[in-house]
Amino acid sequence: MLGTVNRILLGLIGLVLLAAGVVVLTAAWPLGGRHEPLLTAATRQRWHPEGWWWWAVFAGLGACVLLALWWLLAQLRRSRLAAVVVDTGDGGFALLRGRALVEAVSAEAGALDGVARCRVALLRRRGGPHLRVGLELEPYAVPADVLAALAGPVLTQARASTGLPELPTEARLRITSHRARRVT
Incomplete structure (x- = not known):
């Protein structure tokens, strides 16, 4: 806005x-x-x-x-979130650095099949933390498979590490520019 x-x-x-x-x-x-x-x-x-x-x-x-x-x-005003408060389960709380969470999600999403480059940002929203993931896909990648892999293990791991019941995520997909293959 x-x-x-x-x-x-x-x-x-x-x-x-x-x-x-x-x-x-x-x-x-x-x-x-x-x-x-x-x-x-x-x-x-x-x-x-x-x-x-x-x-x-x-x-x-x-x-x-x-x-x-x-x-x-x-x-x-900064929209990036510096840390997330995590309930340790024993009545105490711990701070999870936002940068650590961003790097972990970026490494896991970047390792997915068909992902050429990944950029992640942890943002502050009214309902709590919010992830913005930008994925640059290889030409052979199937976007539905990449989204399923991102929504499955990658974001499940992020939700578990933050202790949040839900972690809203916005994913933006782009295809890398590539030259047509030359046929000889």
Whole structure:
């Protein structure tokens, strides 16, 4: 969702800057000329008697500042999970490093038949940890077999090592680019 918000914000900011640039280049309204101020004294005084005007301006600027702060904090938030809390069964808890889990799943998934390359990320979601697995398949690989092998022993082992009843996983499959075989 953050990527969508970023694209929308960048698009809106780009449109506003484009419109402002066109206005400045054409020296059209609101600029009266090179030496004229942006807001004339008459324009400033026109809104002075209205009590709601300045409150609306301040509320709009405050909303813009709050939205900008929210966007900045959303950019700084890390979506990768550093560790998973594992119940040891004796009333204690242990921390399983996220990187260790990612490397283990990556090694097991990369060893599957037909997998050329594997990338795994452990992400933080509302329901708990979430795995994103990107598999690059060899040209001869059958995607259904690779998915079955991934969902079977690989993810079962990951769920057992984390002690989680379920570990939601998103798998993205790609076929490696290859040249056609030359027949002689």
